[in-house]
Amino acid sequence: MSTMEILMALIKNEAIVALKKNFDKFNCVLYELNSDYKFTIKNVPQDTIVIKADKFPAPLAIFKGSKMECKRADFVIITEIPTKQIFYIELKRSKSPTSSEEMNAQLKGAKCVMEYCKAIGKEFWKVQDFLEGYETKYVKFFAQTLGKRPTRQKMGKSSLHTYTRDSNNY
Numbered sequence: 001m002s003t004m005e006i007l008m009a010l011i012k013n014e015a016i017v018a019l020k021k022n023f024d025k026f027n028c029v030l031y032e033l034n035s036d037y038k039f040t041i042k043n044v045p046q047d048t049i050v051i052k053a054d055k056f057p058a059p060l061a062i063f064k065g066s067k068m069e070c071k072r073a074d075f076v077i078i079t080e081i082p083t084k085q086i087f088y089i090e091l092k093r094s095k096s097p098t099s100s101e102e103m104n105a106q107l108k109g110a111k112c113v114m115e116y117c118k119a120i121g122k123e124f125w126k127v128q129d130f131l132e133g134y135e136t137k138y139v140k141f142f143a144q145t146l147g148k149r150p151t152r153q154k155m156g157k158s159s160l161h162t163y164t165r166d167s168n169n170y
Contacts, residue, residue, distance in 0.1 A: 045081035
């Protein structure tokens, strides 16, 4: 089995974000739970897997959480086209009081979820190079809200150019 086939067999459908077909291309809509904030990634390769990493329960029954080790980022995107890459993604509204340290802990927590998946693939699927050789990228998306303002500049009489036949400017 390929890495992607193992991941699809391992992870429940409720924790997978379905890609949306838009003509010949695919899009992925990421959204933050308990919020109306969403982000669309366009032209995603068809064999991409998007995992809702925060669906993985925090191990609070085992860990104390003193170093924020129980945090999770929102999403993990795994693709092999054009190269093997894993993206750990956190979405935040700009008004959110989350510190940079906490956001970094969330991204690291999502990486730990994937390390757990890697161990499962190696032990239970007996694929020793499962999820090996992937380039890792950490991504933070912030919602930017812009206040209402005019989009067109009002033109006064002084900024208009008027040409007449007599002015030789035609």
